[in-house]
Amino acid sequence: MPKLIRLYIIQVVAGFALSAVFVGLLLWLNVANLYHLVTSSKAGLLAVFLLWLFNGLVFAGVQFAISIMRMGDDGAAPSGGKRMRVATMEPATVRIKAPSARGRPL
Numbered sequence: 757m758p759k760l761i762r763l764y765i766i767q768v769v770a771g772f773a774l775s776a777v778f779v780g781l782l783l784w785l786n787v788a789n790l791y792h793l794v795t796s797s798k799a800g801l802l803a804v805f806l807l808w809l810f811n812g813l814v815f816a817g818v819q820f821a822i823s824i825m826r827m828g829d830d831g832a833a834p835s836g837g838k839r840m841r842v843a844t845m846e847p848a849t850v851r852i853k854a855p856s857a858r859g860r861p862l
Contacts (some may be wrong), residue, residue: 767823771816772808778815779808 783791783804794800 763823764820767819768816771814771819772812774819775808775812776781780805784855789824 788791789853794804797803
């Protein structure tokens with residue numbers, strides 16, 4: 757399995773685990789009376805599942821972004837290629853025709 761795919765899967769699992777902890781803390785601390793709302797509603801389990809799912813998606817994305825941004829750049833120049841000079845410092849002349857009074861070029 758490629759290293760990037762393996763890294764992504766690990767970060768997604770970590771993100772969903774963090775989401776489970778987060779939702780568990782929300783319910784345990786009864787933030788905004790969420791525990792009572794979930795336990796007294798017919799759709800309480802669905803609400804908890806969706807809360808876990810959507811927070812998991814966000815946390816997984818953040819986990820992956822952080823791991824990608826923390827990958828170090830050693831500062832060395834890129835290897836390979838022909839190292840050809842692309843731009844010159846010489847000015848280029850551009851001919852422009854001014855339109856006549858009728859809107860047609862002279």
